[in-house]
Amino acid sequence: MTRPLENITILDLSRVLACPFASMILAELGATVIKVEQPGAGDETRSFEPQVEGEGGTESAYYMAFNRSKQSITVNLRSPEGQELVRKLSAQADVVLENFPVGTLKRYGLDYARLSEHNPGLVYVSCTGFGMTGPYAPRKGYDTVFQAMGGIMSLTGERGGGPVKPGLPVADLTSGLWVAIAILSSLMGRHATGKGCHVDFSMFDGQVGLLSLAAARFFALGEVPPRLGTEHPGRVPSAAFRCRDGKWVQVTGSDQHWKPLCDLLGLHDWAEDPALSRNIERVRRREEVMAALSAAIGQLDRDEFCRLCDAAKVPAGPILNVDEVLTNEHVLARGMVREFDHPQVGAFKAVPVPFKFSGYDDPSLARPPLLGEHTDQVLAGRLGMTREQIAALRDKQVI
Structure with a gap:
């Protein structure tokens, strides 16, 4: 070849x-x-x-x-x-x-x-x-x-x-x-x-x-996107969360991931709330949702939380430093x-x-x-x- x-x-x-x-x-x-x-x-x-x-x-x-x-x-x-x-x-x-x-x-x-x-x-x-x-x-x-x-x-x-x-x-x-x-x-x-x-x-x-998505939002909404850290302007949750051991994890989910994420975090009332099952409502209530998720994820160590997310098929990944990336088993x-x-x-x-x-x-x-x-x-x-x-x-x- x-x-x-x-x-x-x-x-x-x-x-x-x-x-x-x-x-x-x-x-x-x-x-x-x-x-x-x-x-x-x-x-x-x-x-x-x-x-x-x-x-x-x-x-x-x-x-x-x-x-x-x-x-x-x-x-x-x-x-x-x-x-x-x-x-x-x-x-x-x-x-x-x-x-x-x-x-x-x-x-x-x-x-x-x-x-x-x-x-x-x-x-x-x-x-x-x-x-x-x-x-x-x-x-x-x-x-x-x-x-x-x-x-x-x-x-x-x-x-x-x-x-x-x-x-x-x-x-x-x-x-x-x-x-x-x-x-x-x-x-x-x-x-x-x-x-x-x-x-x-x-x-x-x-x-x-x-600029892609930022340009599309400007063309569609006239929006000049603000700085949001690791958060996504049109999706909740999509952000980095600090875990109990001080390490960080990035969680990015769509509607189908909302209930399993809430269940694994013990937020069962939210899991059953029909309004919060829709991303548009979670974006509207961004501050409330992010505060609750941050508190719940902060009760778990990073690797433990990642294992729970993997088992529940919730997209999440540890935020790795360069040394961790270059020694990672999958890499x-x-x-x-x-x-x-x-x-x-x-x-x-x-x-x-x-x-x-x-x-x-x-x-x-x-x-x-x-x-x-x-x-x-x-x-x-x-x-x-x-x-x-x-x-x-x-x-x-x-x-």
């Missing part, structure tokens, strides 16, 4: 998180990803904390989290010779992925219009903060800026409190998923038509695109913690791409590349360059 993207080549000019995350997913699904890095320094995340020390040197855990299974070449994109190398490599590629500021690669002669002249089937994805057009196109931004402007931060936080960012770089991570979707859909379109395309993806657009049984061997730091654990295939091999998990590790191999194997030609480019600091 093979992996589904075995015959796809991606020339990855991107750096930091969102696009490297996308290209890593596709690499582990079988694509050949050639990551182009700056000579001497590489992707700036190679210097990011935390640094992992090993017998052979150090490497950034941040870099390793988003750059597994790729090849690394070093090319100075500011030099005409380096630009020509990228043009030649792009002529053989299926995809070019970049996240430079708007207009940068056009100045280098590496924009879609130029590269597609010699490769009309090329899929070229530009990931920028605010897109190639619109009044914000020149603006700079980072993950938290897009979270703030895209609405998610306004929705996150406790009742009456200030806005809170999620504990993960949600704008970066979801942008990586959007980019992967864009690449795969464009490749499918090319398969049907033979034509490539340019994808203009804005990370700000990506966050607006996630381990599903193979969601794996390991690669790195020449500098040795064995290092990682979270794999979460697909299980029947008919294809499952996604791989290979180590990230050393800086420029594959430069000679790629230039010789793909462009037919001799050792002398490669050495001359290195002497001129092109690679």
